[in-house]
Structure formats: C-alpha cells, structure tokens
Amino acid sequence: MIRTMIVDDDALVRLGLADLLEGDEAIEVVAQAGDGLAAVERATAHRVDVALVDVRMPGMDGITATARLRALPDPPKVITLTTFDLDEYVYSALAAGADGFLLKDTDPAEILRAVHLVAAGSAMLHPAAARRLIDRYHHAARPQATAAHGLIGALTPRERDVLALLAEGVTNAGIADRLGMRESTVKAHVSRILNALNVTNRVQAALLARDAGFVG
Structure with missing residues (x-):
C-alpha cells in the first residue's frame, strides 16, 4: 500500500482528494492536514510515503512545508498541488x-x-510546467553548465547510463529492464x-543533466 497524506487548507479539496485516492486499492490515506505545520507533525506521527501538498x-x-517534510529522518515524497500555474511556484517547489x-x-x-510514479x-510534472521549466534551464546562465559537466564527469560510465535514462523520466523498473540490472542495483546507483x-x-x-547538455 502507498501511504499518503493530503495537505490543503480547503476541507472540500481534502475530501475530494481523499475520495479519489481511497478509490485506488493500492493507496491508503493515513493523514490529512490543513496547513504546513500540521503536515510536518502528521508526517512525524505517521509513516507517509507520498504527501500531496x-x-x-x-x-x-506548501513550499516551506515541502522543505520541512523532506528534511525529516524518514521523509515522504512530495507532490505539490496548486490552482496557480506560476513559474515561481514550480521552481520553488522543486x-x-x-x-x-x-x-x-x-x-x-x-x-x-503521479502518486504511483x-x-x-x-517524478511527475504537469506538462506545461515541465515545458517551461526545461525552457528556462536551457536558456539559463551558462556558468552552471561548467559545474554540471564536472559533476557528471565524475560519475562512472554505468552511473551515466542510469542518469541518462533517469533524465528521460524512466522509472527504476524501466531502467533495470533497459540496462539488464536488478531494480535494487538501480536504486543504489x-x-x-x-x-x-x-x-x-x-x-x-x-535538470542538471539537461543544463550540462548531457541529454536533450
């Protein structure tokens, strides 16, 4: 079971998301919160695999809450949900x-x-957000590319193979299948x-791989 938490100040939104998630036999809603502070408290009290924030x-x-959740000893994955498709939210959330x-x-x-992935x-990005994010990074200041090249250059050939597929959005299971590896080995890589x-x-x-021109 994927243990999820819903974090939203609108009770109706929480109710709707809970109904949606509980309709999936592989997903369980273990906690809900109406603000970021409560979310951190709930995630500390309950083991949460994925938080929708x-x-x-x-x-x-939600941005601050995401950072706090990811800093926990056993951090949940976080999917940011918003009504507003604004660039600043995308960059800040990531x-x-x-x-x-x-x-x-x-x-x-x-x-x-998205919860399953x-x-x-x-990872899962709204298509419009992903497109603008990629465009921004492709047109960002190039000094970052030099540093990115150095970091990627320090990886082993096998790690670079994994990174290339990861950057394409391939799951661990997919990478394992493409490279003839165990999924546990992929996770370690x-x-x-x-x-x-x-x-x-x-x-x-x-994004770092794209910034370095490692992938298109």
Whole structure:
C-alpha cells in the first residue's frame, strides 16, 4: 500500500482528494492536514510515503512545508498541488525537494498515476510546467553548465547510463529492464548519483543533466 497524506487548507479539496485516492486499492490515506505545520507533525506521527501538498496555505505555506517534510529522518515524497500555474511556484517547489508538480484541475487518473510514479521513485510534472521549466534551464546562465559537466564527469560510465535514462523520466523498473540490472542495483546507483550531483531528487538530477547538455 502507498501511504499518503493530503495537505490543503480547503476541507472540500481534502475530501475530494481523499475520495479519489481511497478509490485506488493500492493507496491508503493515513493523514490529512490543513496547513504546513500540521503536515510536518502528521508526517512525524505517521509513516507517509507520498504527501500531496497545496502551495498557498495560511501559516506555513506548501513550499516551506515541502522543505520541512523532506528534511525529516524518514521523509515522504512530495507532490505539490496548486490552482496557480506560476513559474515561481514550480521552481520553488522543486528546489524545496518536491518530486512532482500538478495543477488541481489535472485529470483524476493523472493524479493517481503521479502518486504511483512518485512512490516508485520517479517524478511527475504537469506538462506545461515541465515545458517551461526545461525552457528556462536551457536558456539559463551558462556558468552552471561548467559545474554540471564536472559533476557528471565524475560519475562512472554505468552511473551515466542510469542518469541518462533517469533524465528521460524512466522509472527504476524501466531502467533495470533497459540496462539488464536488478531494480535494487538501480536504486543504489540513483542514490549515489544524487549524492554525487549534490541534489535531493530525480527532478533536480534531470535538470542538471539537461543544463550540462548531457541529454536533450
């Protein structure tokens, strides 16, 4: 079972998301919170695999909450949900450690798919957000590319193979199948890659790889 937490200051939104998630036999809603501080408390009290976190909330907002959740000893994956498709939210959420970014009007089936993908160690971005994010990084200041080249150059050939597929959005299971490896071995490679690149999740690793021109 994928243990999830819903974080939103709107009770009706929480109810709707809970109904959606509980309709999937592989997903269990173990906690709900109306603000960021309560979310951190709930995640500390309950083991949570994936947290769906609203951006705009009173008190501690979703971006701050995401950073706090990801800093926990056993951190949940985080999917940021928002009504507002604003660039600043996308960048801030990913910088805080989010593994996904979706709009609240995303098709319900895609929200469920995002929970499964993120729980499996992949990432999920709303298409429009992903396109603008990639465009921004491709046109960002080039000094970052030199540093990115150096970091990627320090990886082993096998780690670079894994990074290339990771940057394409391939799941751990897919990488294992493509490279003829055990999924546990892929997970170990991904962990070393994130550490070597000094990033906290797969999205940031993919962006760094794109910034370096390692992938298109």
